[in-house]
Amino acid sequence: MTQRRTGTLYVVATPIGNLDDLSARAAQVLGQVARVAAEDTRHSSRLLGHLGISVPMLSLHEHNEAARVAQLTQYLAAGEDVALISDAGTPLISDPGFLLVRELRALDYPVVPIPGPAALIAALSAAGLPTDRFRFGGFLPARPGARRQTLETLRERDETLVFYESPHRIAHTLATLGEVMPGRHTVLARELTKTFETFLSGTPAELGEQLKNDANQARGEFVIMVEGAPPAVDSERREMTAGALLEALLAEGVGVKQGAAVAARLMGGRKQSWYARLQALKEN
Template identity: 70%
Template sequence: MSDSSMGTLYVVATPIGNLEDLSPRAARVLGEVALIAAEDTRHSGRLLRHLGLSVPMLSLHEHNEAARVAQLDARLAGGDSIALISDAGTPLISDPGFVLVRELRARGRRIVPVPGPCALVAALSAAGLPTDRFLFQGFLPAKGGGRRGRLEALAGHEETLVFYESPHRIRDTLADLGTCLGDRRLVLARELTKTFETFLDGTAAELLERLATDPDQARGEFVIMVAGAAPRDDGDTAAVDADALLGAMLAEGVGVKQVAAVAARVLGGAKKTWYARALVLKERSQP
């Protein structure tokens, strides 16, 4: 149980573009804490100046987060409250903070969320894709092979798939989405809450063509949302028993490459897709 005499770590969501999205509670907390741990103090400094605040800041990013734990824990133990913010949106959602929150919670410190903007939720709310179940994957691997491998492993999921992507990789990622997932409906959200916010939808090929004809649409930060795989027909024995077949072969010591080849021949589909699926099953079966 946390000690009431100790400080509190507030995990504060900040605007992803439009400064009017900062809640009154978040503004109040930022003005009341003794210290703000920010992903980039120069970037966050603009927000504080907009609010008329001069609270001390300390950088906390992926390269120094673990090293900051003891320092921030000492401040909390001394009674100081701290706000954790990222460059934009909700901390920990594809942003630093997980290590800090995990370690401080393990030490019994009080952690309080101050909810607000999040690109993931904002994009889904306006995309028109199913949101009762979705699978958020953050940023896909930067290299093509790793990216395609991840997409192939996700190909069978029926949930809406959600990714973040940067402008310099958006075209390559769309191309790989088309190759690995086919002609599914995609929604591309760009520059959310900012002046040039746009939502584009279509197949991967259609969106690539749109970016080619209007290069401005390839600028900014993106949320990519992809329709999930079509539900499997329970009466389709081949679909229902596919994992059982792969699992049985793996249990008998058949290599993943050979399992993929057999599955492609018996059940149809691409070897690379079955390879990714068999690899996932093999990893799950390991203790």
């Protein structure tokens, strides 16, 4: 008796903007599978229509992924091949699919990657920042406090930091970056592979000003890349440096408020903390 063939899940990378970036292999797989699981079926149906492909689709997103696992497992058990795609780029990279792939691998179903576009790799390749080591943080927390806390835990990392960000939060994120990592060289990649693709570079504060002065630069999807921290200075030397800086600022007649801003920009940390230290030093 011939053993029944099980289906294969193909994890297919799709274009992040320019449709010509879809590989011939990806198009072939999408045209041959029995059905496609897509993050947003309305969005992905346009891609399949562009390719002239008509195939049953079902949604798989962060809110229904757990419920879809059993359903997709049944399709595979029946011998159907299924393609998993996200709205753009490589599935599972800040997109749904992890629960499904983990479960299918545990059940010993074949899972085959069809590589292609990924925004973070495209951005890094053209940013001019070190790429031998990098840390991908996905989307930073939406809440200001949590966002700051996350960035503070990464402040001393010496590898390139990479984040995704949306247009309605980009200004806030750059402002927080400017407070936590002032002076750090940062590259902003916007609308990758699309008509208005842009790379901007500078400090977080400088980038914030560029977006403020040109509303068009604040539109679209962003990849934020931040250079790693410089070689660590031990805490004793850092404290000596900070103390010398504060004394020099007061000796030059710099006001406490302005001095706090200068210290925060050069040494990092919150202006309020530097203000308190300068005020105490001035009084004593």
